[in-house]
Amino acid sequence: MRMLINVPETVVADALRGMAAAHPELTVDVENRVVVRRDAPVAGKVGLVSGGGSGHEPLHAGFVGPGMLSAAAPGEVFTSPVPDQMVRAAAAVDSGQGVLFIVKNYTGDVLNFDMAAELAEDEGVRLAKVVVDDDVAVTDSTFTAGRRGTGATLFVEKIAGAAAEEGAPLERVEAIARRVNERSRSFGVALSSVTTPAKGTPTFDLPPGRLELGIGIHGEPGREQRGMMTSREIADFAVDAVLEDRPPTGPVLVLVNGMGGTPLLELYGFNAEVQRRLKERRVAVARTLVGNYVTSLDMAGCSVTVCQVDEELVRLWDAPVRTAALRWGL
Amino acid sequence: MRMLINVPETVVADALRGMAAAHPELTVDVENRVVVRRDAPVAGKVGLVSGGGSGHEPLHAGFVGPGMLSAAAPGEVFTSPVPDQMVRAAAAVDSGQGVLFIVKNYTGDVLNFDMAAELAEDEGVRLAKVVVDDDVAVTDSTFTAGRRGTGATLFVEKIAGAAAEEGAPLERVEAIARRVNERSRSFGVALSSVTTPAKGTPTFDLPPGRLELGIGIHGEPGREQRGMMTSREIADFAVDAVLEDRPPTGPVLVLVNGMGGTPLLELYGFNAEVQRRLKERRVAVARTLVGNYVTSLDMAGCSVTVCQVDEELVRLWDAPVRTAALRWGL
Structure with a gap:
């Protein structure tokens, strides 16, 4: 236990109170657990709602704001939000132009967002949904049928968010979100286990000096455990895994993401190796983002x-965004 | 060892290569270890140069860009940069309007920046210097005579950077930097030790379930070790320590900073308690920033x-900034 908390039961509510205090540009409903950009609903604009278990911050609430999500629904740590949260979020952001749900592919999330979609549609909200499933490491993992949704969620939320901000209609925003997901692939590595507040001890066993290749963002098993590898070797393995699954035929957007417990100094060093490997594999890089964006509490990795990407996706990536965790041009 | 590195000897160079790849808006001289905004020197503008040991990222290189630092000089992990780095940085950013060195108060940094200032002045650069010493926890610590420089460095760099960007002359930029430092106070808490790449094992002893109040950003001893405290109790202790040292007579800017290994979820929860305590103490909060900005590698805490602040300082805080780690309005 080395946690900065009061009691495990209030971790999510405490964090939402802290977000509210730090970000007056957000409307934070602590009781009902919905984070909404303050100017929602924006007339003529499609709403974007995402959500999922807490513990992956800044995903998703840190991505709420102009140019990205309209609202986020945080669940308990590593636990899907309940449908009522997404229904409230949809109602809060719908301007009449409809709402897109962006859902990471975990069984609980998919079920709860589906139920929320039915309920919101009953209330007259036009809804579309895209499920993000970019993780090439394994299929049918602990909490997932099919592939897990991980880092590509940031790309989908940013790029679809930019399209919505430009005034694209729901069908178009949905199509762009799907396009981003279909063209995205991820691979993750854990250098330590992860400790949830409720459990207080590591959720899986990873002896010192070992790492797990293909880990999920809740500590779900990957492909294999190995003895320690260098940054260079890990980059080769991860880059080759994503390129093998979907060989790019054009330039790519790259996210070098920290799991939460790895210092930024190391992430930048790792990025150097990722870029080297992409160059060796003759993949052109259009844009790169390095940092802790889709995390797993205190997991190192x-x-x-x-x-x-194509020209349109790069333009939408570059478009202004103003959220707690991702900001430029505004 | 759970590090994402190649070998300890290349950690800083690897990170600089990774920064260069991710940030084409920066000129990164990997060999000489200087990070400069690409458009430097900016005509008519005072240059701002900072630097210090690596391992505190995004400080300082992550704060280079329009509206903040002109250049940064990263040393080895937890080791001062050498004077030649700061001399190169000063030469690269001086437009003829002079350069301000922003130095955290550690003996090695102060000596090396002083030597660099003499050398740069010999080359005709007009120089001023401000030493940041905001940490109220202890005086005359492991690496410091007087108080340590920690979180206020971000405030000084942002606010003085905004003044320089507006075209303020050197004396004015220096005066503002001094004003920010004089009005800033910090207090830090460690929930775990820190592991440097060179050592590979924790640099100090902090048994599980204990915390250290008043820790430095290199793991220097604080005031005392204690058994685990709640977020609420830690906030009370830290806020009271800074308010006692300098009772504010007006609104404040607040940085709730993570040491690197503490999840953002917990930092936001901690912010809720910090804000509560400030309110109880009748201190008005003008702005709040929450995140990992002045870190100590993988230390939890x-x-x-x-x-x-006054009106001018708030205006300068709000002014546009575009760096790797802090961005708004540009």
Whole structure:
């Protein structure tokens, strides 16, 4: 236990109170656990709602704001939010132009967002949904049928968010979100286990000096455990895994993501190796983002996400965004 | 060892190569270890140069860009940069309007920046210097005569950077930097030790379930070790320590800073308690920033920095900034 908390039961509510205090540009409903950009609903604009278990911050609430999500619904740590949260979020952001749900592919999330979609549609909200499933490490993991949704969620939320901000209609925003997901692949590596507040001890066993290749963002098993590898070897393994699954035929957007417990100094060093490997594999890089964005509490480790982009996707990536965790041009 | 590195000897160079790849808006001289905004020197603008040991990322290189630092000189992990780095940085950013060195108060940094200032002045650069010493925990610590420089460095770099960007002359930029430092106080808490790449094992002893109050950003001893405290109790202790040292007579800027290994979820929860305590103490909060900004590699823990602001300082804080780690309005 080395946690900065009061009691495990209030971790999410405490964090939402802290977000509210730090970000007056957000409307934070602590009781009902919905984070909404303050100017929602924005007239003529499609709403974007995402959500999922807490513990992956800044995902998703840190991505709420102009140019990205309209609202986020945080669940308990590593636990899906309940449908009522997404229904409230959809109602809060719908301007009449409809709402897109962005859902990471975990069984609980998919079920709860589906139920929320039915309920919101009953209330007259036009809804579309995209499920993010970019993780090439394994299929049918602990909490997932099919592939897990990880780093590509950031790409989908940013790029679809930019399209919505420009005034694209729901069908178009949905199509762009799907396009980003289809062109994205991720692979993650754990250098330590992860400790949830409720459990207080590591959720899986990873002896010192070992790492797990293909880890999920909740500590779900990857492909294999190995003895320690260098940054260079890990980059080769991760980059090759994503390129093998979907060989790019054009330039890519790269996310070198920290799992939360790995210092930024190391992440930048890892990025050097990722870029080297991409160059060796003759993949052109359009843009790179390095940092802790799709995390797993205090887990040490990293993931690599690549998304093959075209001119439109690069333009939407570059478009202004103003959220707690991702900001430029506004 | 759970590090994402190649070998300890290349950690800083690897990170600089990774920064260069991710940030084409920076000129990164990997060999000489200087990070400069690409458009430097900016005509008519005072240059701002900072630097210090690596391992505190995003400080300082992550704060180079329009509206903040002109250049940064990263040393080895937890080791001062050498004078030649700061001389190169000063030469690269001086437009003829002079250069301000922003130095955290550690003996090695102060000596090396002083030597660099003499050398740069010999080359015709007009130089001023401000030493940041905001940490109220202890005086005359392991690496420091007087108080340590910690979280206030971010405030000084942002606010003085904004003044320089507006075209303020050197004397004015220096005066503002001094004003920010004089009005800033910090207090940090460690929930775990820190492991440097060179050593590979924790640099100090902090048994599980214990914390250290008043820790430095290199793991220097604080005031005392204690058994585990709640987020609420830690906030009370830290806020009271900074307010006692300099009772504010007006609104404050607040930095709730993570040491690197504490999840953002917990930092936001901690912010809720910091804000509660400030309110109980009748201190008005003008702005709040929450995140990992002045870190200590993988150390779990946090620090609180408050700076009493006036209208001018708030305006300069809000002014546009575009760096790797802090961005708004550009």
